[in-house]
Amino acid sequence: MSTPVANVVTIVTGAASGIGAACVRRLAERGDTVVGVDLAAEVDGRVRALGGALGVIADVSTSVACDAAVAQAVERFGRVDHVVSAAGIECNAPAHEMDDDTWSLVQRVNVDGSFFMARAVGRHLIAAGRPGSVVLLGSINSAMAMPGQVAYASSKGAVLQLGRGLAVDWGRHGIRVNVVGPGVIDTPLNARSFADPARIGYYAGRAPLGRHGEPSEVASVVAFLTSTDASYVTGAFVAVDGGWLAGEVPPSRREY
Template identity: 35%
Template sequence: MKLEGKVALVTGSSQGIGQGIVLGLAQAGANVVINYRSHPEGAEDTLAKVEAIGGNCHIAQCPKSHGYTVQADLGSVDEVRQLIAESINHFGKLDILVNNAGIEKHAPFWDVTEADYDAVMNVNLKGVFFATQAFVQHLIETKRTGKIINISSVHEELPFPNFTAYCASKGGMKMLARNLAVELGALGITINNVAPGAIETPINTKLLNDPEKLGALLKNIPLGRLGQPQDVASLVAFLASDDADYITGSTFFVDGGLLWNYQEQ
């Protein structure tokens, strides 16, 4: 149990990759905060799966269950700060922050609206910035080290036509991690990005039900399959552990080789 006694917050963890990360961290022994914006039933499903994993709680303040759900919109700085505060209040501390919540909007560049641009940037970059800031402030106040793991995307490197705001947000996340690796290193706080490619999640249901589009995508993936949430979760659990204490400022691609073999259809 490499994360025994640790407390982790995973934003946007009511389904998909976020849910997989929560379960992976819980499996490694961590107590977990499950964040959702608008689907409490998904958060409750994640919580039930965490409770099914079992394990003991190693923090005096926390209840028997080592999972806890908190509603917050990552596009609102006030709600982000409240999310961090409530997580700390419930478990007594935070050791690991996984910035997973993210959205995308499809439109040709010339048709992108200000509202859609703001929605993407607020969740994908501003929310990450201020969640990380509040987490770091907590670590400084309690004189402890910690781990920050951002769930980025292959599109922090790979162009993705008709998703320019999304790509810009992930490119910003890349530089955020690099800059903070330098700025936070003296505090013993590490920060890294995990960049998934095509992962099989509920958000990709339409793609999964379109054999032609799915086939074209699989031709771009040297390993010949879509990734699974646990493919991402296992790397996150490693980066959150003491085994990764000397790793910071890096991006790790979980994409089956997609990045180096992609051709726009």
């Protein structure tokens, strides 16, 4: 466990579910004052049940909502130090069947939402003259594509470059920005896959570690990246994927 720093305020988006909820729990256990942000009406109750301090209903695809959520956290707790951008959506459709609205929505939530929230926190930190950090949720799809995932993979590729761009812009302000790339993690986002034994069996076998991941295994990496233990880490892409991007171990060759 990293060294706790007194009075650290961390915003987590996508806080009502999956990886975001696991981050709320983990960072609150460490001692951060955690403000969760989500579209879901029940976000305040969920965040408090996980040990967080406050849940704010907001749509991250709107810059006004992101600015207001950060302003609310600052007004209530005096400061913001870190933001973890875990709000995200996926869609499954081959490129030739993708309609304009679905394409735009995926980019707006995953890319615009990550940028708007990071920008709001970055502006606050730069104005206050304090260091801080941003963690964006990319994906293994930041670096590779799967069938039916053209909108999602495009958005996650953009998130990877967004993280690098922010890291380069904000390094001189002491603001670190990193991108985490989960593999297949057991969350509601993947409910359809987890309901299909053949598909989830394939995913597990495809990862060299031979299993899917748990949200807490992503949250522990987020905790590291938002801690002083990662004080010289910025602009990095950290895969949390059981080795998926390292290569493939076909089941027939497991014994070699």
